[in-house]
Amino acid sequence: MTVNSHTGGPDTGHAATASISLSKMAHGFVSMLARIGVKAHSIVKSLQMARMLSTLANMSDHQLAQIGIRRSDIPKYAETLMAEE
Template sequence: MTVNLHTAGPDGRHAITASISLSKIAHGFLSILARFGAKAKSALKALQMARMLSTLSNMSDHQLAQIGIQRSDIPKYAETLMADE
């Protein structure tokens, strides 16, 4: 489907016609949404990682030992948990 936009000058003699394909508009819009979605997903994952690192870092050594990790293992453990999502 094609949309035609007609614009006439003040004297009515000059008409400009612009044809824009709706499929091109839709494709462009979906492309923008996909890029936004990818960036949002990346930002959310970074936020989740930061919160997980903070939570694990605030745990006592005894609590960490109960889940089977040491303080030095926190970054790798957090990455492992995030990889499962």
């Protein structure tokens, strides 16, 4: 009976394949987490912007004048504040 690498003996081929496969899975998992992190960050920024716009829009014209903006300046002012974070 002949023993070859496909029928018996130490099976280092499968170990190497498993190692490469685990490495690819780990890389894929890390990539997926990075994408989720970017999306989550984007969602949080969008929610913060919406909240800021709502807060500024609910201020009276007198209150807006006290901080130096007009109602028409609200979107640009909110963008400026968000850019500074």
